[in-house]
Amino acid sequence: MVKDGNNSAAHFLPDRLDLESLRAAAACCEGCDLYRNATRTVFGEGPGRAAYMLVGEQPGDQEDRQGHPFVGPAGRILDKGLAEAGIEREDVYVTNAVKHFSWVPRGKRRVHQKPTAGQITACLPWLEAELAAVEPRVVVVLGATAARALLGPAFKVTRQRGEPVPLGDRLAVATIHPSAVLRAPDRDAAYAGFLADLKVAAGTA
Template sequence: MAGAAETASDLETLRRAAADCTGCELYRNAEQTVFGRGPAPARLMLIGEQPGDREDRAGEPFVGPAGRLLDRALTEAGIRRDEVYLTNAVKHFSFEQRGERRIHQTPTAAQIRACRPWLDAELRVVAPAALGVLGATAAQALLGRTFRVTRQRGQMIDWEGHAVVATVHPSAVLRAPPERRAELFDGFVEDLKVLAAALQRIVEP
């Protein structure tokens, strides 16, 4: 599978190869591989942590409540979703079964490493000018385990020729107490505006 990730030259070939990925144990219980969606090339790639329950069933990233919140935040930040490539650092849903519910579990470092060839392949094929990493798992998968979203969110970072901004995952806004959600959503939008401004500078240096 790693060979396919390294040699594929288009997203459809990558998607078909990733569908059969057995690089870690997550594939055993997940419904399917949830590969990225969006145009290639794309000026902006957003990287989430992993699929949730609805994404796992649908086979697409960011289709549940967090996806709807992301849509709203992108609109407020002046970014068109149809121009963004959306993916996750981990392509299979990591969960614990509790009765009829599947409860999200944070992917392990080994699972993140196993999925890294797919993310690297997406970066190569999509060739984004800017990257947004959403949540701690995504940020550490890309930027290293010492990176802390709590300390460095909203800051422009140069990473291997890409302008990168880390921020919270939209699901973190949804999990917050109701009285804090508006404040956290506004902060999320402000971080996305940093990305929007970076893209504008890239177009108009």
């Protein structure tokens, strides 16, 4: 048993590991405690074979309500960056390291809460299955939570961002999460760095 009440999503994986079967099975996942307060599982979306897989942290408030990844403000930053980096949206599969929204109430608002290490570990079987099904050439790792899931706790986005690193038989390029651009004191500088990293990923594929 993983710490803080988490077990593993592995028990919920279907026999067939294609995206359609995975998405249907993930809708019933109770592999960690986050399902209790989330509206729904927010699974990855995109083509069955994609040159790029983009992995974020977790669904946000709008993603949880709508059931689709990267549809909130951070998603608009991501779409802008992809377009300017020359990455076609139809070549991209987007997902998150954690498939349920982790939040705490603040008045009437639901405020994002960083997933725990146990929750990240519990959800990893879904992400590994998505990687195996999609077979991307390049994985763009968006932020520290995704980096922990895919590249290990020793990997530091602040130090190693924008550098292609091996991830199995493919390459990964880490950058900040697009939501970090929105929170940055200097948004223009933060976005410029984010875009530079996406351009590295575009050149890697």
